[in-house]
Structures are given as C-alpha cells and as structure tokens.
Amino acid sequence: MPENSHSGCNLPIVVIGAGPAGLMAAEILAQAGHHVQMYEQKPSAARKFLMAGKTGLNISHNEAFEDFVQRYDQPDWLKPMLAQCDAGWIQDWMQGLGIESYVGSSGRIFPVQMKAAPLLRAWLNRLKTLGVQFFYHHYWTGWQDDALTFLHQEQVMTVDAKAVILATGGGSWARLGSDAAWIPLLQAQGVDIVPLQPSNVGVLVPWSAFMQPLAGQPLKRIKAWVNPELNDDHAKAISGEAVISHYGLEGGLMYRLSRELRQQLNQHPSAHVYLDLLPDIDQFALAHKLKPSAKQSLNNIWRKAGLDQAKAALLREILPKADWQNPQQVAAMAKCLPIPIVGFRPIDEAISTAGGVSRAALDQHLMLTHKNGVFCCGEMLDWDAPTGGYLLTACFATGREAAHGVMHWLDQSLP
Ligand SMILES: Cc1cc2nc3c(=O)[nH]c(=O)nc-3n(C[C@H](O)[C@H](O)[C@H](O)COP(=O)(O)OP(=O)(O)OC[C@H]3O[C@@H](n4cnc5c(N)ncnc54)[C@H](O)[C@@H]3O)c2cc1C
Numbered sequence: 001m002p003e004n005s006h007s008g009c010n011l012p013i014v015v016i017g018a019g020p021a022g023l024m025a026a027e028i029l030a031q032a033g034h035h036v037q038m039y040e041q042k043p044s045a046a047r048k049f050l051m052a053g054k055t056g057l058n059i060s061h062n063e064a065f066e067d068f069v070q071r072y073d074q075p076d077w078l079k080p081m082l083a084q085c086d087a088g089w090i091q092d093w094m095q096g097l098g099i100e101s102y103v104g105s106s107g108r109i110f111p112v113q114m115k116a117a118p119l120l121r122a123w124l125n126r127l128k129t130l131g132v133q134f135f136y137h138h139y140w141t142g143w144q145d146d147a148l149t150f151l152h153q154e155q156v157m158t159v160d161a162k163a164v165i166l167a168t169g170g171g172s173w174a175r176l177g178s179d180a181a182w183i184p185l186l187q188a189q190g191v192d193i194v195p196l197q198p199s200n201v202g203v204l205v206p207w208s209a210f211m212q213p214l215a216g217q218p219l220k221r222i223k224a225w226v227n228p229e230l231n232d233d234h235a236k237a238i239s240g241e242a243v244i245s246h247y248g249l250e251g252g253l254m255y256r257l258s259r260e261l262r263q264q265l266n267q268h269p270s271a272h273v274y275l276d277l278l279p280d281i282d283q284f285a286l287a288h289k290l291k292p293s294a295k296q297s298l299n300n301i302w303r304k305a306g307l308d309q310a311k312a313a314l315l316r317e318i319l320p321k322a323d324w325q326n327p328q329q330v331a332a333m334a335k336c337l338p339i340p341i342v343g344f345r346p347i348d349e350a351i352s353t354a355g356g357v358s359r360a361a362l363d364q365h366l367m368l369t370h371k372n373g374v375f376c377c378g379e380m381l382d383w384d385a386p387t388g389g390y391l392l393t394a395c396f397a398t399g400r401e402a403a404h405g406v407m408h409w410l411d412q413s414l415p
Pocket of ligand 1: 016017018019020021022039040041042045046047048049051052053056057058059060138139140141167168169170173176177178179180181182350351352377378379380387388389390391392393395
C-alpha cells in the first residue's frame with residue numbers, strides 16, 4: 001500500500017489509469033524528475049492497448065499534418081497538442097524504446113513487429129527505471145476531502161497527491177478496464193460531461209433473411225458516403241473496405257463514417273449510407289456492360305461487370321426484382337446504393353467512444369476548471385476520430401499536454 005501520509009511538496013503526482021494516455025503523462029513527469037505514482041484498477045497495465053495490437057498496432061498516420069488534424073472532430077482544440085506529438089515524434093519515441101516502425105501503403109504507421117506487447121514491455125521498463133511506482137488492483141472511487149479514495153483488496157484507502165492526472169479511458173470494452181465509472185464521480189464535482197456514444201463501431205442494417213449467409217463476406221474497393229448530395233461529388237466519398245455481418249456492416253470504411261452517421265441518427269430514427277460498388281467505372285460504361293444477353297445468365301453478366309458475390313447480393317437485397325434485368329437501373333444502383341442504417345452495435349463493442357469530459361470543463365492545459373490540480377487526458381476527453389492511428393496519437397498527445405499542464409500549474413502554485 002502506498003504511503004498515504006505525505007505532506008507538502010514531497011507528495012507524489014498521481015496518475016490514475018495505466019493506458020497509453022496515463023503512461024505517456026507519467027513518462028513526461030518522471031523524466032522531469034517528479035515523483036510519480038500510477039494507480040490502475042486492473043492487475044496489469046494497458047490492456048486495451050494490447051488488444052489494439054492484436055491485429056496490428058496502428059499507432060499513427062504519416063499524412064500531412066494539416067490533413068491529419070482534420071480527422072478529429074475538434075481540430076482547433078487538439079492541433080497544438082498534436083503538433084508537439086505528431087507521427088514523426090511518435091516514431092522517434094518508439095525508436096528510443098528499441099521498437100522500429102514502418103509506414104504502410106495507406107500511410108498508417110505500425111511497429112515492425114505489429115504487436116503492442118514488445119513496445120509496452122520496453123515502455124514499462126523505462127518508466128520503472130525513471131522511478132514511476134505502479135499500484136495495480138487500485139480502483140479509484142473519488143475524493144474524501146482533498147484526498148483520493150481507492151478500493152484495494154476490499155479496503156478503502158486514501159492517497160494524498162500534489163496533482164492528479166485522470167487517464168481512465170472511454171466507455172467501451174469495459175472488461176479491459178475502461179468502464180466509465182468516472183463519469184458520476186466527476187459529475188458530482190460539477191464537471192460537464194458530454195454523454196458517451198459508440199464510435200468506430202459496426203452499424204445495424206435491417207437485412208432480410210436473404211443476407212444472412214453472406215455474413216463475413218468483404219466488400220472490397222468500394223466508396224461510401226452519408227450525405228446524399230455527395231453523389232455528385234465522389235471526390236469526397238471515402239474509399240475502403242467493409243464487411244457484411246449478420247447485423248449489418250463492419251470494417252474500417254464504416255468506422256470512418258461513424259461521426260456523420262451518429263449526427264444523423266441523433267436526429268432521425270434511421271439514416272443511409274450510400275455505396276459505390278464499382279468506383280473504377282462510370283455509370284454509363286457499367287450499364288453497357290450489364291446489357292442482357294440471351295447467351296449468358298444474369299449472374300454471369302453481373303460477375304463479368306465486376307459485381308462479385310457480395311456486391312451482387314447487396315444489389316439484389318436493395319433493388320426490386322423487377323429492375324434486375326434493367327441495365328440502367330442496376331448501374332445507377334451499383335454506383336449509388338442506399339443502405340438503410342438503423343443504429344450502432346452496443347457501446348461496449350465499439351473501438352472507441354465519442355463524448356467525455358467537455359472542452360469547456362478544462363483549461364488550456366487540460367486542468368478541470370472545477371477541480372484545481374486535477375487534469376484529464378486520453379479517450380475520456382470529448383474528442384472523436386476514426387481508427388487509423390488517430391486515437392492513440394491523441395491519447396499520447398493529450399497525456400503529454402496534461403503532464404506539461406501539471407508542471408506549469410505546480411510552478412505557478414509554488415509560494
Ligand atoms: C479492439 C480495439 C482495437 C483498437 N485499435 C486501435 C488502433 O489500431 N489504433 C488506434 O489508434 N487506436 C486503437 N484502439 C483504440 C485505443 O486502444 C484507445 O483509444 C486507447 O487505448 C485509449 O487510451 P486511454 O489511455 O485514454 O484509455 P485506456 O487505454 O482505456 O486506459 C484507461 C485505463 O484506466 C484504467 N481505469 C479506468 N477506470 C479506473 C478507475 N476507476 N481506477 C483505476 N483505474 C481505472 C483502466 O483499467 C485502463 O487501464 C483500439 C481499441 C480497441 C478496443
């Protein structure tokens with residue numbers, strides 16, 4: 001059990017939540033010579049970070065910085081923080097930990113070994129060498145007067161700190177630790193919290209029984225958009241891949257539309273995603289390829305025109321049967337297929353959550369305006385971004401900012 005009777009400037013700076021944001025904050029503070037204690041409810045650190053590395057840890061993205069910041073819903077807020085912690089900084093930082101990285105063909109940055117575990121191991125070793133103390137199985141439950149309260153081995157304990165960084169994550173994959181139980185604790189302090197919503201998550205489509213056997217089939221090299229007017233401006237449509245699932249659609253392309261879909265679904269009971277199933281061919285040329293022929297089955301004509309099994313099934317699902325022999329109708333639909341979306345998968349399945357501690361509740365250094373000396377960082381803040389390395393980059397960047405904020409605040413508070 002940590003010492004809980006410190007006084008004055010010997011008190012530690014306490015970081016709560018050993019995910020990527022909290023670990024980054026702890027590193028900056030410890031490097032500057034501060035006494036840092038890290039409290040984590042789970043028996044080990046960064047479980048979601050490890051999960052993120054399971055299928056390849058996409059840690060950042062090397063697109064031009066001005067484009068990079070526009071991926072976030074609040075670019076003006078995050079820009080100064082991201083400027084201090086951009087993709088180049090992250091690659092150098094990884095190299096300093098002995099982890100080589102590479103830029104994939106899509107611009108996404110991964111560790112060469114793809115997994116998160118070697119990086120996490122090296123990172124934790126560095127933090128321990130810097131003197132950061134780790135206290136696992138410590139569940140933060142709020143404050144008693146000015147002291148932090150934790151539940152540890154069924155006992156309530158208090159910890160005094162000279163400053164606190166909360167890095168307790170969003171509200172998805174609760175079994176990995178981010179259970180969002182911090183929300184009522186902060187609301188009780190008068191902190192404004194934007195309700196959490198699933199982001200980067202599968203969408204619900206009211207498929208007929210006909211689509212069920214298609215679950216798991218990929219829709220490759222398609223374009224998608226939410227706003228119907230974009231049909232006239234395909235440059236703004238997003239290219240990528242989706243996967244048909246028993247409940248709707250999954251995959252990176254759908255995740256990138258999460259924000260727009262959420263906005264629509266917040267106002268209407270349903271929305272539409274529009275798909276261009278064959279972006280490399282124009283509608284006129286496609287209609288020509290789809291002309292009926294006495295010698296060929298409809299299936300064959302569609303397949304030769306580029307409509308594989310999954311794309312053909314989607315067309316059959318949406319287009320009335322009476323139109324299947326009409327090449328103009330089929331081509332028009334293949335180039336702009338409206339898929340009805342009626343909701344999202346549950347928040348716990350989401351890769352990330354939008355919402356959280358509102359920007360208005362924080363000063364420019366991420367300190368709660370209602371709670372002096374308490375800073376917040378990572379996914380618990382109210383920002384949103386697609387997957388593709390943007391989530392982790394913002395967690396690192398806000399972790400760094402909170403650490404610098406603590407040091408700035410301590411400097412100012414010194415008598
Ligand atoms: C399947 C999956 C794949 C992903 N892939 C990617 C990817 O490729 N690229 C990318 O950029 N992002 C990815 N992400 C998202 C990324 O992992 C998260 O955005 C990131 O981990 C959030 O970091 P954080 O430090 O803010 O919070 P978290 O990583 O959630 O860490 C919060 C920590 O706080 C602890 N905690 C919470 N409450 C308390 C409490 N009361 N007391 C004590 N401790 C507490 C938790 O146990 C946890 O360890 C993925 C996420 C998932 C689920």
